[in-house]
Amino acid sequence: MLFGSGEIYFAMLLSYLLMFLIAVFAGFFGALVGIGGGIVIVPALSVIFHLPIHTAIAASIVSVIATSIAGARSYVDQQITNVRLGMFLEISTTLGALLGALIGVMVRGWVLALTFAALVFYMAIISFRTRKTEDKMIRAGVYGEGVSSDTISLSLRLAGNYHDAAMQTEVNYMATRTVEGSLISSFAGIASGMLGVGGGIIKVAAMNSLMGIPMKVAVATSKFMIGVTAAISAVVYFIAGGINFYVVAPVALGTMLGATLGSAVMNKLRSRVIKTIFFVLMLYLGYQMLARGLSSGFGINLPGTL
Secondary structure, eight states: OHHHHHHHHHHHHHHHHHHHHHHHHHHHHHHHHTOOSHHHHHHIIIIISOOOHHHHHHHHHHHHHHHHHHHHHHHHHTTOOOHHHHHHHHHHHHHHHHHHHHHTTTSOHHHHHHHHHHHHHHHHHHHHHTTTHHHHHHHHTOTTTTOOOOHHHHHHTOOEEEEETTTTEEEEEOOOOHHHHHHHHHHHHHHHHHHOOOSHHHHHHIIIIISOOOHHHHHHHHHHHHHHHHHHHHHHHHHTTOOOHHHHHHHHHHHHHHHHHHHHHHTTSOHHHHHHHHHHHHHHHHHHHHHHHHHHHHOOOOTTOO
């Protein structure tokens, strides 16, 4: 009897250790591309450990707060994060998330899923096409030349600079197309509120591809933003009693460790490497959203979906 109990405890210990290791990978990966890591954690908890999807999502949301604290703090210390830009876009994202929750009963989810997939694929193509351009412009010291800040950007002083460790140079940049960037951030919030997907990947793409923000600054600023949004959702799950602390503990600790390691590595990588990783991630997320929309709207099931 005691031996049987010991085997159970040992199996539980191995499960928690595996959760921790998966969370370390998710935190590290998320720190490189500016997302919370839920795209790894939620499928892992629900498929590998057979946890209820709401338990997995709740653990993922708490882990996003943990990874945001660890990664965002490191990026702020490295002076890569554009705090003003993050707060500006977070207003749009939060309003979008609230709007998504309100219109969720009126708009069919598959319509938004297909729209979201189209936007992600479009952003992925732009990111892939420009993956080498940013490094070349930074190396030549001409990044941001010929770009004019708009009125909102000038008023809010959204321009900035950072030290690129990979290129060993200071990079100055200006923010432009703030209205377009704000609108896409709102859409990311709407999609998050209605479909339960993270908006970090869309915000990174919007900042980099539309607003002229360097990829590394976009990643760092996204890490700063996602913790604010996740904190609101975490409160809701906590009140509803949906947080399993035995699951949250190893996942949160793992993502914090992974995010700390990832944030230490990110600035040492070339922008094209980060953009390539980002491109693959966007293709994966876009495919999942496309599959969800086709399945819900037309009954078409694509292979390889979660």
